[in-house]
Amino acid sequence: MFSLDVLFFMSEIAHAATDRRMSRFFWIGLVLLCVGTGPLLIVILAAQLGLTRDPNPNPVGFGILALFTFWPSVLLIVVGIVRTLRKRRASQAR
Secondary structure (H helix, E strand, O other): OOOHHHHHHHHHHHHHHHHOOOOHHHHHHHHHHHHHHHHHHHHHHHHHHOOOOOOOOOOHHHHHHHHHHHHHHHHHHHHHHHHHHHHHHHHHHO
16 A cells, blocks of 8 residues: 555656656757758768769758758747746746
8 A cells, every 4th residue: 555655755756757848849849950951961961971873962952941940940949948947947936
């Protein structure tokens, strides 16, 4: 049978885990950054390693994708970090 101390300890662990979570904006921005710049970085890396026929490829489509997703993803990551820090400070002030 569980004692009250064990239940209290488990609730404290659960509360600490939720305090450490990052904002959803952060995770959306991180995914957007990976999806938007990942293909371009993969093409550049493949060209550097000699895995493509053309040693100097011109991935225009991937470059445009990176152009339109990089700054919005950076903005979402910054907003997510700020929201997370504010939430943590507010919970510590209680």
